[in-house]
Amino acid sequence: xxxxxxxxxxxxxAAYYIESDGIAAIVDPLxxxxxxxxLAAKRKSTIKYIFETHFHADFVSGHLDLAAATGATIVYxxxxxxxxxxxxxxxxxxxxxxxxxxxxxxxxxHTLESSCYLLKDEAGKDYAVFTGDTLFVGDxxxxxxxxxxxxxTIDDLAGMMYDSLHRxxxxxxxxxxxxxxxxxGSSCGKNLGPETYSxxxxxxxxxxxxxxxTKEAFIKVVTEGLAAPPQYFPINAKINKEGYSSLDSVLxxxxxxxxxxxFKQKIKAGTLVLDTRNADVFTNGFxxxxxxxxLEGRFAEWAGSLLPFDEPMILVTDEGKERETIVRLARVGFxxxxxxxxGSYNAWQTAGEPTDMIISVEADEVAMDMTFDENLVxxxxxxxxxYGSEHIKEALNIPLNDLTDPGSMANLxxxxxxxxxxxxxxxxxxxxxxxxRQGIHNIRNVIGGWGTIKExxxxxxxxxDTTVLN
Numbered sequence: 001x002x003x004x005x006x007x008x009x010x011x012x013x014a015a016y017y018i019e020s021d022g023i024a025a026i027v028d029p030l031x032x033x034x035x036x037x038x039l040a041a042k043r044k045s046t047i048k049y050i051f052e053t054h055f056h057a058d059f060v061s062g063h064l065d066l067a068a069a070t071g072a073t074i075v076y077x078x079x080x081x082x083x084x085x086x087x088x089x090x091x092x093x094x095x096x097x098x099x100x101x102x103x104x105x106x107x108x109x110h111t112l113e114s115s116c117y118l119l120k121d122e123a124g125k126d127y128a129v130f131t132g133d134t135l136f137v138g139d140x141x142x143x144x145x146x147x148x149x150x151x152x153t154i155d156d157l158a159g160m161m162y163d164s165l166h167r168x169x170x171x172x173x174x175x176x177x178x179x180x181x182x183x184x185g186s187s188c189g190k191n192l193g194p195e196t197y198s199x200x201x202x203x204x205x206x207x208x209x210x211x212x213x214t215k216e217a218f219i220k221v222v223t224e225g226l227a228a229p230p231q232y233f234p235i236n237a238k239i240n241k242e243g244y245s246s247l248d249s250v251l252x253x254x255x256x257x258x259x260x261x262x263f264k265q266k267i268k269a270g271t272l273v274l275d276t277r278n279a280d281v282f283t284n285g286f287x288x289x290x291x292x293x294x295l296e297g298r299f300a301e302w303a304g305s306l307l308p309f310d311e312p313m314i315l316v317t318d319e320g321k322e323r324e325t326i327v328r329l330a331r332v333g334f335x336x337x338x339x340x341x342x343g344s345y346n347a348w349q350t351a352g353e354p355t356d357m358i359i360s361v362e363a364d365e366v367a368m369d370m371t372f373d374e375n376l377v378x379x380x381x382x383x384x385x386x387y388g389s390e391h392i393k394e395a396l397n398i399p400l401n402d403l404t405d406p407g408s409m410a411n412l413x414x415x416x417x418x419x420x421x422x423x424x425x426x427x428x429x430x431x432x433x434x435x436x437r438q439g440i441h442n443i444r445n446v447i448g449g450w451g452t453i454k455e456x457x458x459x460x461x462x463x464x465d466t467t468v469l470n
Contacts, residue, residue, distance in 0.1 A: 001100050001121055002043070003128065005179065006035055007196055010298050011059050011331065012186040014196055016130060016179055018119065021098030025049040026072075027117060027130045028181050029062035031247050032327045036066060047072045049095055051102065053132025053181055054114040055080075055240045057145055057233035058188055059300070060333050065246055077115025078106045083242045089115070100127075105168040107134045109161025110141030110188075112152075116168065128177035129200070134161070135169055136180045138193030140209040142226055145233060158219040170210065174201025185298065187230055227383070230401070232304030232332055239333050247330055254326040254337035258314065260351045263341050266314050271338060274307065275316040276325045277345065279429035283358040283445060287348055290316060292433040295325065297426040304332035306404055306430070315340040316348075358432045360445045363452040366419050367459035377416045381431040382423055382450065392453065393461040400427045403434045412440055421446035421453060 002019040008030060016027040017039050024045040026036050040047050047070040050063050054077070063074045064084060074086040075095065089095075091106040103118040110133040117130040133141035143157035176199065182188050183196040191208065204210050209222055258266065267273060273290035275282055276299065282292040293302050295317075307313070313336060317325045322340045329337060341347060349355060369376055378395040380387050387397040400422070402408040412418060412435065420435070420443060422428040428445050435443055446453065453460060 001127075003119075003179075004039065005196060007183070009185075010300055010328070012183045012192075013059055014179065014181055014183065018097060018100075018102075019043060019045050020100040020122070022046060023048050023098040025051060025095075025097050025102065026066060027051045027179075028053055028056070028132065029066050031060045031062045031065065031331050033062040033066045033069060033247075036062070037069060040070075046070070048097065049102070050074045051095075051117050051130070052076050052086075053116065053130065053134070054111045055237045056133075056181075057229070057237040058182075058186065058304075059331050060236055060244060061240050062247075063240075064243060065248075068246070075104075077104055077113050079108075080113040081241075105129075107131075107161075107164035107168055109143055109157055109164050110134055111146040111157075112160075114141070114164075118168075118172075126173055126176050128179055129169070129172060130179045130181075131169070132181045133188050134164060135178060135203065135207075135210075136182060136186075136189050136192045137178065137195045137198045137203070138207055139189035139191040140165070140207075140222060142189055142229070143222060144226055145229060145237070154223050155219050158222045159215055161222065162215045162218045165210065169200070170204070172200045174199060174204065176200045178203055187227070187233075187301070190226055227385070228401075230301065230305040231404075232309070235309055236304070236333050244333070245335050247327070250330050250335045250337065251323065251326055253335075254315075254339065255322060256339035257342035258339040259342055260347055260353060262339075263314060263348070264353070266312075266338065272307070272311055272313040273316060274303070274313050275345075275433075276321065277316065277318050279426055280360075281318075282429060282433070283360050285345065285349065285355050285357050286433075287316060287345070288354055288356040289437055290433065291437065292429050294426065294429070295321060295328070300328045300332045302400075302427075302430060303329055303334065305401055306434070307334070309333060310336075312336045312338045314338050316345055317341075319344050356436065356441075358429065358436070358443065358445050360447050361419070362447055363456055364459060366444075366446055366453070367456055369417070369419075370460075373417055375415055375417050377412065377418050379412070379418055379420045379431070379435075380422075380450075381420060381427050386423065386450075388465040390454070390462050390464050391450075393463045398431075400431050403431055406438055409435060409438055409440065414440055414442055416440075416442060418443040419446055420444070421449040424449045424451050 004017045089104040099122045105116040121127040380395045381400045
């Protein structure tokens with residue numbers, strides 16, 4: 001028996017390769033499937049099954065492309081309805097993978113079709129459980145994603161989760177390994193721990209949701225304190241349910257080099273420009289009107305949260321990063337990419353085309369300017385909970401997620417001297433690019449963000465917002 005976790009940090013997503021006696025299965029694959037094909041080829045194995053724990057909301061699964069490439073059967077849990085051929089399993093149905101087996105455990109709660117897969121070793125002993133978004137390290141899946149458009153409430157789903165955990169998860173032996181679909185940073189839960197796998201025994205001891213409690217108490221603790229899910233979640237869930245174009249076709253269209261003239265024509269036609277260079281590089285010079293989302297951060301997640309899915313886009317990337325950019329965009333469902341700027345930003349600059357920039361300043365300069373500038377406005381683009389824990393007194397909180405709504409900038413005017421910060425500098429550059437797209441250009445990015453600001457306790461006044469925290 002061979003098991004390998006394939007973890008993608010920028011999405012906090014775990015897929016799994018399982019193999020026995022030359023037969024392999026993949027659990028929750030990403031859209032770029034080469035890693036699974038390469039691993040199977042290296043190990044001289046045949047991929048027979050693709051097990052999906054549920055309709056993922058935070059990424060586009062690779063189930064369709066992987067099935068087309070291998071002939072493998074796509075397996076979903078009971079009650080699943082799709083627009084493409086799958087094997088809808090019965091509850092507790094068993095699938096054989098060489099000398100080992102996988103048993104379906106229907107565990108509704110995160111979604112209605114959510115299922116875990118219990119792996120039994122060559123001796124028939126429970127060895128590991130692939131829990132999808134039902135059970136994480138330190139948490140359980142949020143129950144507020146699948147009720148929209150139905151009469152099912154969040155409390156109903158949380159109650160189902162309670163029943164699922166007590167029926168199938170808690171009775172498992174303490175030494176059974178827990179392999180979840182996500183780790184820390186994922187928006188699919190609210191309290192995910194830093195480890196990417198655990199055991200049933202450890203989770204019984206440490207996971208707040210697995211402690212002895214009534215169903216009513218469980219529903220309360222699981223549903224309270226949930227932040228709003230990213231706006232792209234329902235889009236990705238729909239794509240996973242209804243199907244999508246192959247990644248090869250997305251790459252073929254997106255990997256079209258555009259010279260400066262062709263790039264300008266696309267811009268003139270209203271095509272969105274996405275610049276994926278490092279945030280520090282972007283601030284020094286960029287094409288006017290472009291949006292910065294650097295590859296160095298949680299790129300795909302922020303792209304899905306901030307960019308429109310129904311509009312074409314063109315790219316400015318570091319040279320050699322074009323394919324990576326398109327693949328990472330495709331992972332969250334973007335397929336309208338119409339090419340990239342050949343020669344990157346240098347080509348645009350060399351051609352003498354108009355450019356823009358964002359001034360970056362140190363935190364102590366902000367403190368100094370605050371003492372005499374009555375038009376100074378500090379915009380804190382961290383999440384409400386981050387802002388609530390502590391912030392510069394009188395700073396305006398506009399979470400980055402909200403900046404796609406022009407109305408969020410109603411209190412910002414060109415006469416203002418705007419200083420933007422986040423926690424470390426990545427989100428604030430994205431924010432500055434979005435604010436500039438709204439025609440507000442008197443803006444500065446605070447280098448190092450809150451990380452540097454909080455060290456200057458003698459130069460700033462700080463406060464908390466307990467109403468946000470509660």
